Amino acid sequence: MCGNRVQNQPKPAEHARDGERTTAIDPWIVSLAEKCHAKIVQAPFLFVAIGERLLTMRIFYNLAAFLMLAAACSAELPDYYKTVDRVTWVVRDIDHVKKGWLRLGLSAVRDYGEVRFQGRYHGAPVTIVAHRVTGHLGDLTVDMVQPSPGQENAFTDFLARHGDGIFAVVHEVPSTEEMANESRRIHGLGVGTLQELVTDKGSDAVTYTYFDTEPQGKFVLGLAYAESRLSPRRKRVISHIAPVVHESGGVSAFWHSLGFPAFTMEHATPREDSRYRGRPLWFAFEVGFQNFDRISYEWIVPPSTPPNIYADFLKSHGEGIQHLGMPVNDLENSAAAYEKLGYHVWQSGAWGDVGKKNSGRYDYMDTDSIGGVSVELIHAY
Numbered sequence: 503m504c505g506n507r508v509q510n511q512p513k514p515a516e517h518a519r520d521g522e523r524t525t526a527i528d529p530w531i532v533s534l535a536e537k538c539h540a541k542i543v544q545a546p547f548l549f550v551a552i553g554e555r556l557l558t559m560r561i562f563y564n565l566a567a568f569l570m571l572a573a574a575c576s577a578e579l580p581d582y583y584k585t586v587d588r589v590t591w592v593v594r595d596i597d598h599v600k601k602g603w604l605r606l607g608l609s610a611v612r613d614y615g616e617v618r619f620q621g622r623y624h625g626a627p628v629t630i631v632a633h634r635v636t637g638h639l640g641d642l643t644v645d646m647v648q649p650s651p652g653q654e655n656a657f658t659d660f661l662a663r664h665g666d667g668i669f670a671v672v673h674e675v676p677s678t679e680e681m682a683n684e685s686r687r688i689h690g691l692g693v694g695t696l697q698e699l700v701t702d703k704g705s706d707a708v709t710y711t712y713f714d715t716e717p718q719g720k721f722v723l724g725l726a727y728a729e730s731r732l733s734p735r736r737k738r739v740i741s742h743i744a745p746v747v748h749e750s751g752g753v754s755a756f757w758h759s760l761g762f763p764a765f766t767m768e769h770a771t772p773r774e775d776s777r778y779r780g781r782p783l784w785f786a787f788e789v790g791f792q793n794f795d796r797i798s799y800e801w802i803v804p805p806s807t808p809p810n811i812y813a814d815f816l817k818s819h820g821e822g823i824q825h826l827g828m829p830v831n832d833l834e835n836s837a838a839a840y841e842k843l844g845y846h847v848w849q850s851g852a853w854g855d856v857g858k859k860n861s862g863r864y865d866y867m868d869t870d871s872i873g874g875v876s877v878e879l880i881h882a883y
Contacts, residue, residue: 579761580684584795586743587674587726588643589823590712592657593666593873596633596648602872603637605843607739608644611637614706616650621699621710623655630655630699639826640739641796645672646873656697656712656722666874668823670712671743672724681711681725688713688723691760696722718756720745720821741880742827744800746812750790753801757792765790765801776851778810783849785810800827811849811866811876818870825866825876833863833881840867840877848876857883 593599604611612635619630633648647669649657660669675681685695696714701707708728715723747753754765767790776783785808790801802824804812815824830836837847848868854861862882869877 580680582673582675582680583762585673586642586671586794586797588645588672589668589743590670590672590710590722590724591644591646591667591873591875592660592669593646593648594661596635596646599646599666599873600635600637602869603644606840606845606869606877608637608639611635618702619699620702621697622695623697625695628655628697630657632657634701638736641736642740660722664819664822664874667819668721668743668873668875670722670724671823672710672726675725675727678709678727681709681727684725685711685713688760693760715756715760716822718753720747720753721823723760738796739828740797740826741829742798742800743823744802744825744827744878745822746802746804746815746824747821748803748816750788750801750803754790763792765792770853773851775856776849777847778808778849780847783808783810783851787812815870815876819874823875825878827878827880829880829882831881833865833879836879837865837867840869840879845869845877854883859883 591599600608600611600613614634614636617632617634619628619632621628621630630653631650633650635646637644637646647657649655649661651658657669660667675684689695694714695711696716697710697712699710699712706728708726711725713723713725715721750765750767758764767788770787770789772784772786774782774784776785785805787805787810788803790803792799792801802812804810804816806813812824815822841847845867847865849866850864852861852863856863860883862880864878864880867877867879869875
């Protein structure tokens with residue numbers, strides 16, 4: 503929210519005498535701040551004259567306060583960002599990926615076959631031919647896309663640079679008007695539109711807007727709208743989405759500039775019970791958190807050595823979404839079910855005093871071969 507951008511200072515004086523330090527923010531500015539749930543700096547200002555000079559300085563100061571407040575309020579986050587409707591998952595072999603995730607619990611799967619997306623890519627008209635499949639991991643919709651080769655669009659560009667992976671995190675908007683309003687807000691904050699698309703399946707048509715956030719934010723931010731609700735309420739299966747990045751400061755500042763919370767950073771210390779591909783793993787890393795109503799983001803900043811799955815991901819895919827977190831009641835049995843299907847534990851660890859409150863254990867399952875993203879099975883005590 504815009505209230506954490508500025509600090510509260512003592513109430514301004516209503517009158518200024520010659521040579522006196524005072525503030526000059528008028529009541530209407532304060533009222534606007536309250537409507538925006540903001541606080542503004544009421545810093546002392548030195549007036550050296552009265553009359554016209556004082557009036558001029560007061561107008562200047564109020565204008566500066568108004569502009570600062572407008573900039574802060576323009577980044578306030580709409581409510582639909584508090585949940586995630588779907589992820590757009592771009593792959594080279596959708597049949598292979600679909601088959602693998604069906605075995606891991608992807609439900610309500612619908613294979614649309616070849617579809618045509620009509621829209622704009624970097625502002626130019628585009629038609630995208632692709633194989634599309636949708637399914638659900640609890641209340642998270644998985645929207646898989648395999649673009650046909652030989653095309654130029656955001657999907658093929660992503661595949662060329664990263665290979666299979668989650669291209670975008672997408673939020674459902676209530677109307678096309680709201681989508682247009684949010685596009686204007688994002689554009690006003692200096693971020694353009696990467697790609698706009700509409701599917702061609704009649705009553706199942708969905709309108710997408712993808713913003714050009716990946717260069718600084720490390721994944722694409724998307725909006726989606728359909729006449730009928732995109733994703734009916736289901737049980738939550740995915741607890742968090744976890745990108746891996748080289749550094750967190752600039753990424754956090756970028757998302758914060760769009761109205762998202764800045765990262766809450768923590769330092770993960772080495773543990774004797776950590777394992778990488780079955781061998782002891784002694785390493786520390788930084789992790790940043792952004793928490794929302796039904797999902798959170800976990801931003802991991804790993805060292806390049808010793809070998810670890812986060813560094814492996816950076817080498818294979820570059821910065822981006824490395825895993826999805828799935829809470830489970832029985833870690834051993836859940837991991838064994840993955841192992842039986844050929845998806846092995848490739849990193850494991852714990853936090854806290856295992857077995858006691860505020861502790862837990864986790865296993866990363868090697869599902870990179872079916873879409874370029876791993877699963878983190880998590881059991882919290």
